[in-house]
Amino acid sequence: MRHEIRLKIGPVRFRVGSDWAGPVAALRSLYREYPAADGVPDYSVRLEATRPWRRFIRPSVAVRGDHMLPDALPLDLAHGVLAAEIGMNLQLALGERRWLLLHASSVARDGRALIMTGESGSGKSTLAAVLAARGWRLMGDEFALVDLVTGEVRAFPRATSLKNEAIDEMLLHVAEDRFGAELIGTPKGRLRHLRPDARAIAAMDEPATPALILFPRFGPPEGAEAMGEAETFVRLTQASTNYVPLRRAGYDALTRLVTSVPAVAVDYPDTDSAVALVEHLWAGL
Amino acid sequence: MDEPEATAGVPTRRMLMLGAAGASMVVTIRPALAQTAGSVLTCEIPVPEPRQRGQWIAEDGTVVPPYTKDAVRPPSRPLKGEDVRKALRDRRLLPGTSYEQTQAYTRYMQRLQNGNSGFTCFVSLKMR
Amino acid sequence: MGGAVSRYARLLARVLANPARVAGLDDAAWTGMLTVAVAERLAGTLAARLADVAVPAVVAGWMVNAARQAEMERASALWEAEMARRALAPLGVPVVLLKGTAYVAAGLAAGRGRFIGDLDILVRRSDLPVVEAALLAAGWEWVKPDPYDDAYYRRWMHELPPLIHKTRDRMIDVHHTILPPTARPTPDAALLMADSIALADGLRVLGPQDRIVHAAAHLFADGDLAGGLRNLWDLHGLIGEAGCDGLMARAERHGLGPAVARAGRLAHAMYGTDVPQAWRRLTLADRFYRRRLLAVDGWGRDVRPVTRLLFYVRSHWLRMPPLMLARHLWVKMRR
Amino acid sequence: MLEGFAVVYHPASGATHLLASPVPEILATIAPGRGAATVAEILQRLAATFDLDGDGLAVVTARLAELEAAGLVRRA
Numbered sequence: 001m002r003h004e005i006r007l008k009i010g011p012v013r014f015r016v017g018s019d020w021a022g023p024v025a026a027l028r029s030l031y032r033e034y035p036a037a038d039g040v041p042d043y044s045v046r047l048e049a050t051r052p053w054r055r056f057i058r059p060s061v062a063v064r065g066d067h068m069l070p071d072a073l074p075l076d077l078a079h080g081v082l083a084a085e086i087g088m089n090l091q092l093a094l095g096e097r098r099w100l101l102l103h104a105s106s107v108a109r110d111g112r113a114l115i116m117t118g119e120s121g122s123g124k125s126t127l128a129a130v131l132a133a134r135g136w137r138l139m140g141d142e143f144a145l146v147d148l149v150t151g152e153v154r155a156f157p158r159a160t161s162l163k164n165e166a167i168d169e170m171l172l173h174v175a176e177d178r179f180g181a182e183l184i185g186t187p188k189g190r191l192r193h194l195r196p197d198a199r200a201i202a203a204m205d206e207p208a209t210p211a212l213i214l215f216p217r218f219g220p221p222e223g224a225e226a227m228g229e230a231e232t233f234v235r236l237t238q239a240s241t242n243y244v245p246l247r248r249a250g251y252d253a254l255t256r257l258v259t260s261v262p263a264v265a266v267d268y269p270d271t272d273s274a275v276a277l278v279e280h281l282w283a284g285l
Numbered sequence: 286m287d288e289p290e291a292t293a294g295v296p297t298r299r300m301l302m303l304g305a306a307g308a309s310m311v312v313t314i315r316p317a318l319a320q321t322a323g324s325v326l327t328c329e330i331p332v333p334e335p336r337q338r339g340q341w342i343a344e345d346g347t348v349v350p351p352y353t354k355d356a357v358r359p360p361s362r363p364l365k366g367e368d369v370r371k372a373l374r375d376r377r378l379l380p381g382t383s384y385e386q387t388q389a390y391t392r393y394m395q396r397l398q399n400g401n402s403g404f405t406c407f408v409s410l411k412m413r
Numbered sequence: 414m415g416g417a418v419s420r421y422a423r424l425l426a427r428v429l430a431n432p433a434r435v436a437g438l439d440d441a442a443w444t445g446m447l448t449v450a451v452a453e454r455l456a457g458t459l460a461a462r463l464a465d466v467a468v469p470a471v472v473a474g475w476m477v478n479a480a481r482q483a484e485m486e487r488a489s490a491l492w493e494a495e496m497a498r499r500a501l502a503p504l505g506v507p508v509v510l511l512k513g514t515a516y517v518a519a520g521l522a523a524g525r526g527r528f529i530g531d532l533d534i535l536v537r538r539s540d541l542p543v544v545e546a547a548l549l550a551a552g553w554e555w556v557k558p559d560p561y562d563d564a565y566y567r568r569w570m571h572e573l574p575p576l577i578h579k580t581r582d583r584m585i586d587v588h589h590t591i592l593p594p595t596a597r598p599t600p601d602a603a604l605l606m607a608d609s610i611a612l613a614d615g616l617r618v619l620g621p622q623d624r625i626v627h628a629a630a631h632l633f634a635d636g637d638l639a640g641g642l643r644n645l646w647d648l649h650g651l652i653g654e655a656g657c658d659g660l661m662a663r664a665e666r667h668g669l670g671p672a673v674a675r676a677g678r679l680a681h682a683m684y685g686t687d688v689p690q691a692w693r694r695l696t697l698a699d700r701f702y703r704r705r706l707l708a709v710d711g712w713g714r715d716v717r718p719v720t721r722l723l724f725y726v727r728s729h730w731l732r733m734p735p736l737m738l739a740r741h742l743w744v745k746m747r748r
Numbered sequence: 749m750l751e752g753f754a755v756v757y758h759p760a761s762g763a764t765h766l767l768a769s770p771v772p773e774i775l776a777t778i779a780p781g782r783g784a785a786t787v788a789e790i791l792q793r794l795a796a797t798f799d800l801d802g803d804g805l806a807v808v809t810a811r812l813a814e815l816e817a818a819g820l821v822r823r824a
Contacts, residue, residue, distance in 0.1 A: 001712055011474070015444070017712055039471035040443045042478070044451075046712055066451040066713065071328040071406040073365065097481035098474060187367050230753050234766065237314045244316040245485050247762035255755075301770050301798035306810040310771045311818050313580060314764040398556055398577065485762070492761045496819055552817060580817070 001046065008037035010145070010156040010204050012092065016084050018047040019055050023080025030081065030159045030180050030193055033201055043067075043095060045087035050074050063087045067094035079186050081193065085161060092143055092156075093241035099145035099154060100253045101241045106144040106153055106208075107136035113153040113208035114278065115144050115261075116216055117239045123218040123274070126166040129194055130271050131278065133173040138200040139208065143241075148249045151256050152207035157200045159193040167192045169271060211285055213263040214278070220269040224277060232263040329363040330403030332390050344385070346392025357386045364390065366406045418716050419707035421445030422453070422642065426707075429459060429646060430684040432466045440471065445711030447475055452713030453642045454528040457483025461526030483526040490514045490529040493583050497532060498616050500551035504543050508616055509535040509609045511588065511627065515618040516647070519610075523650035528643065531575070531584040535619075537606060538589035545573055545587070553578050553585060570594075591627045592634055598668035600630065605667075621655035622663045629676035630669050633702075637721070637728040641706040642683075648676045649684040657689055675699060679706070761819050773798065774811050775820070784824045787812065 001017030003024040008014075014037070018024050045065040049055035059077035063086050075083045092101060104117035105128035114136075116124040125141040132138035139155035146153055159180065162170055167182070167190060180193035213232065227235075236254055237243045243250045264281060268274035304310070333340050333348045340348045341356040349356045364379060372379045378387045397404040424446045428434050438446070450459045460479035468476065494514050501508050509515075511533035516524030536544050553576040567574075571594060573587040590602035605627075608620040619627060628651055632644040652660075657677065664673035679702060680686035682695050695703065705724050708717040715721060754772040756765050767775070777793035778785050785793065790812075791804045815821040 013471075013474075038440070040440050040447065040469070040475065042474050044444075044448050044712060046714070048714075066448065069328070071330065071366075071403055073329045095478060095482075097478045097485075187365070230755055230766075233755055234314070237764065244314065244762070244764075245482070247485055247488065248757065248759060249481075251757040251764055301773055301794065301800055303770050303800060303802040303804060303807040306803065306806040309814065310768040310811055311814040311820075312766040312768075313818060314766070315580075316582075398554075401556075488762055492819070495760070499819075499822060 001048075005031075006037035006041065007031055007088075008035060009088075009158045010140070011098075011154050012043070012096075012156065013037050013039060013041040014043050014045060014088050014091070015041040016045045016047065016087065018080070018084075019049050020047070020059065020061075020077060020080065022077060023047050023061070023084055026081045026180065027084055030195060033195065033198065035201075043088070043091035045084060045091060047080060047083050047087065063090065065091055067091050069094070073187065075186070079183050079191075081180065082161075082183060082186055082188075082191060085158070085193075088158065089142060096145075096242055097246060099147055100243065100246060100250050100257075102144040102146060102236060103142070103239045103241060104144045105141045106139040106155070107131045108139055108153075108155075108208040109136050109282070111206075111208050112211035113139060113144070114212050114214065114282065115153065115210055116214045117144075117236070118216050121218070122216050123166070123268075124216055125160055125162065126169060126271065127216055127274055127278075129160050129162070129166075129170055130173055130275060132197065132200065133170075134275060137203055137208075138196050146210070146253050146257060147207065148246070148253045150207070151210070151253065151260070153210050154207050155200075155204045157196045157204050159195055162192050162194055164189045170194060210257060210261045212281060213257075213261055214281075215263065215265040216274065217265070217267050219267060222267060222269055222273050222277070224264050224266045224281065227263040227265050229258050229263075232258045328366040328403075328406035330366065330369060330394060330397075330406050331363040332359050332393055332403070334402045342386075342389040342393050344389055344392070346389060346394075346396045348393070357383070357389045360386070360390065363403070364394075369394070369407070418710050419704075421449045421711040422707040422709050425449045425453070425455065425459065426642065426683045429455070429462055430649075432462045435463065435466060435468060443469070443472055447472065448711055448713045449709055450479075452709050454640060455643050455646065457486070457526035457528055458643070458646060459526070480526070483528070486527075486529045487517045487524070489583070490517055490532065493532045493578075493581070493585075494518060494616060495614070496551075496578075496581070497534065497548070497585060498614060500547050500553075501544060502615065504540070504547055506536060506540040506544065507606060507609065508544075509606065510612075510616055510618050511535055511591075512631070512647075515624070516650075518612055518616065519618045521624075521650060522654060523647040525650075527647075531586050533586045533588060535588045535591070535602075535605065535609075538602065541573065541587070541589055548576055548585065548587070552580060556584065591630050596634060598630070598634055598672070600626070600667035600669060621651070622660050623667075625651045625655055625660060625676070626664050626667050626669050626673055629664070629672040630667075633672040633675055634669065637725040638702070638705050641702075642709075645676070645680055645683060645706060649680045649686045652677065652680060652686050652688065657687075675702065679703060758818075758820060763818070765818055765820070770794070770807070771811055771815065774808060775815070778821065 003018045003021050004015060005024045005027050006015050016027060043066050048062045048064055050060050050062045054060050060074040061077055061080055061083040062074045063072055063083050065087050067090055069090060102115065102117055104115050105124040106113050106115045107128050116127055118124050128138060128141050138157055140157050141160040143156045144153050145156055174194060178195045183191045233254060243254065266277055268277060332342065337348050339351060341351050341353055342359055343349045343353060343356045368380055372387065378384060379390060394407045397407055424442060428446065450456045456479040460476045463476065490513060494510055510518055513527050513529035514532055516527060556575045556577050571588050571590045571592055575584050575586055577584045591600050592598060605619055605623050608623060609617040610620060611617050625648065628644060628648050632641060660673065661670055664670045674692060677688045677692040678695055678699050681688045681693055682703065705720050708715060708720055710716050754767040756767060758765060773794060774790060777790050787805060787808050790808055794800060812821060
């Protein structure tokens with residue numbers, strides 16, 4: 001393709017090709033501190049004009065690649081970074097069979113991982129970013145990769161994708177030079193990427209042992225309630241993009257996770273109380 | 286019988302509540318399509334499918350010839366997943382449509398089956 | 414012939430034929446070849462072929478993904494066949510597995526690592542009503558509740574309108590012969606059924622040479638050659654196992670001599686299949702087919718749009734007499 | 749709440765099922781080693797271990813139909 005960039009995020013290698021220079025330049029900037037990703041990629045993502053002339057006239061980006069979903073909506077060229085992010089997510093969600101994928105954010109401390117999963121809007125990305133700003137190691141804001149053999153979590157620390165109010169919230173915690181350009185009017189609203197810190201990138205190949213699973217929910221009243229193994233199991237099958245296709249290996253990995261790691265549903269009215277709750281639960285492990 | 290491998294403990298008690306015959310007691314874990322599509326979010330639902338272009342949508346969501354009595358015109362563009370999700374969640378009208386149109390389009394989408402254009406998108410919206 | 418655009422598709426074909434050829438490939442060649450394999454649904458097949466040769470560490474992860482996906486598809490396909498068997502067994506009618514599911518159920522080379530989508534079965538035309546009713550009773554339902562499509566299928570096609578299982582989300586195609594009745598060649602469905610072979614569980618597969626005839630019919634007489642590299646790989650394996658003795662006579666009985674001969678010539682040219690001397694040279698038309706089979710680039714993009722379009726139009730031409738084609742396109746267009 | 753459910757993995761289908769009572773108990777009556785059974789025999793085997801309430805025949809028939817649809821049991 002006309003423009004191309006290679007990215008290595010945690011253990012996963014991508015190549016992203018684009019009909020336009022813009023999206024690749026934006027990715028290059030966002031991922032400038034990441035190690036070089038030479039070798040053979042695990043996945044290819046293509047950002048293509050929906051029709052040849054749409055490269056120039058009302059340019060519109062179709063997200064394609066090794067794995068594609070029908071019905072995917074093309075994006076404005078101005079939102080090319082989001083298109084690339086969607087493309088990379090989709091490759092893992094549909095194609096990955098090396099790890100059990102949980103749609104979850106994760107952070108680590110002392111080699112032990114905290115996994116946070118919930119619907120979009122639960123604040124799991126923001127929570128991970130805030131915890132990272134307070135000394136935790138960011139492992140990822142989108143997918144936690146559970147090793148099928150060891151049960152350890154692998155990091156997938158791509159740039160954190162912040163939406164709407166979460167952008168303003170994070171600007172209180174992190175210097176603005178770590179942010180990418182603001183994208184206005186995306187299908188997800190206002191969107192801005194936050195570059196993970198140097199520690200998250202340096203440690204991205206280090207696995208961590210899962211120690212706590214949280215199901216955060218934004219909104220009062222503040223509270224925490226332990227979740228039983230069977231409910232945790234079922235909720236995590238619904239948070240996994242590849243539980244069913246992994247068959248036996250997925251069942252074994254998930255069973256091991258829910259029987260060895262406590263799970264807690266937490267409600268929180270604001271970020272500070274969420275951080276306090278997390279620290280409290282973590283101290284009690 | 287085929288042999289399932291049980292994990293979580295089977296409850297054993299002397300009194301066995303059999304429950305109602307009509308209830309469903311076997312639930313199978315389905316692929317989490319919502320999470321897959323959810324990571325993508327931007328999808329669209331053509332109403333009706335491209336191969337049925339020009340047809341109208343009846344009150345019950347079926348596709349009918351143009352100008353059929355009580356049917357509504359299809360939208361000029363495919364519906365955006367995000368608009369559909371908001372409309373479903375907040376019980377609001379789809380942008381730029383009448384009450385009758387929103388009703389008919391919603392029923393049309395509810396009738397979609399795997400293999401139809403827009404099916405994956407609609408399922409993912411309902412599940413989030 | 415060929416050109417730079419299909420370089421990696423040609424590399425993939427050579428490596429499938431002879432896995433030892435990966436020795437010394439550079440990263441760019443690996444990247445292009447693996448991407449073409451995914452696009453052509455040959456990833457699992459390639460991983461199976463490369464299982465016993467040394468590959469660089471950087472492709473190990475790709476291989477694991479491809480091999481696990483193929484194993485999952487194999488197991489799911491066999492389970493779907495078993496559920497269809499349970500639904501149809503009380504009828505006592507012969508049920509023949511076709512294509513990918515048949516290859517894995519019978520343990521054929523073509524099934525190794527193969528991508529498998531829908532379940533395809535062949536039953537006697539006279540059994541269609543009871544088979545349809547039994548499947549509907551066992552949880553399958555129509556994919557498209559659309560009267561025109563339904564009438565079209567019943568009148569003109571070689572299969573029931575597609576059914577999907579309501580909880581397993583898997584499609585089943587129920588055929589009563591292997592080509593549409595409107596197509597010019599008319600395979601002998603009764604002969605296919607009579608010479609089919611029973612597997613241990615009572616399901617059946619076509620006889621060895623009929624499998625070749627069916628695969629060739631599927632590739633050349635019934636489609637626009639999408640996925641053709643994969644289908645031709647099936648033929649390579651099937652011919653390797655069944656041999657060519659008497660093959661042409663069998664093909665002629667189904668009116669598919671030309672399709673089988675073309676399949677043999679192209680399989681030899683692309684995969685080095687062992688075929689009679691007469692099939693070791695491509696005709697001018699064959700070269701055009703090869704051009705279409707290789708129309709994918711190192712990013713997995715469809716290329717050669719004009720060639721593709723010609724084969725698309727041809728596919729409709731083959732299936733229908735001209736007047737009917739016009740009517741079909743008219744009905745599709747007006748809606 | 750989901751506690752009290754049995755979570756089972758079925759190797760042949762690759763499916764994970766959640767089984768609510770009385771399904772695990774019914775499956776136990778026809779576990780490998782105990783042999784196939786008619787509906788009436790299943791009821792007898794259940795009654796040997798449990799006190800039963802309700803319309804046993806209708807419920808066991810309905811549960812077996814669900815299990816058959818999931819591929820967990822098969823008509824002999």
